[in-house]
Amino acid sequence: MKYIRLLALVPFIGMLGFLPVVNRVTPFVFGMPFVLFWMVLWTVLTSVCMAIIYKLDPTIQKED
Structure with a gap:
């Protein structure tokens, strides 16, 4: 179950690894340039990944 901690690398790879691929302005998503939407999306997904790690580790x- 130690491999569940590797899930913490997913946001890092998503934010920085794919940044050269998504670095464009023209498609606007929710009124934001795509690269800004990408960063906001991964900020939210980082919280989701950390919650999954917390639940499965x-x-x-847990103190009662």
Whole structure:
């Protein structure tokens, strides 16, 4: 189950790895240039990834 922590690399790869590919202005999404939308999207998805890691990581001890 240690491999669940590799999920933390997904936002890093999504934000910085694909930035040269999505670096354009012309398609506007929700009134934002595409590159800005991409960063906002990955900011939200980072929180989702961290929540999944928190729920699935067995080394986190829950206090009752």
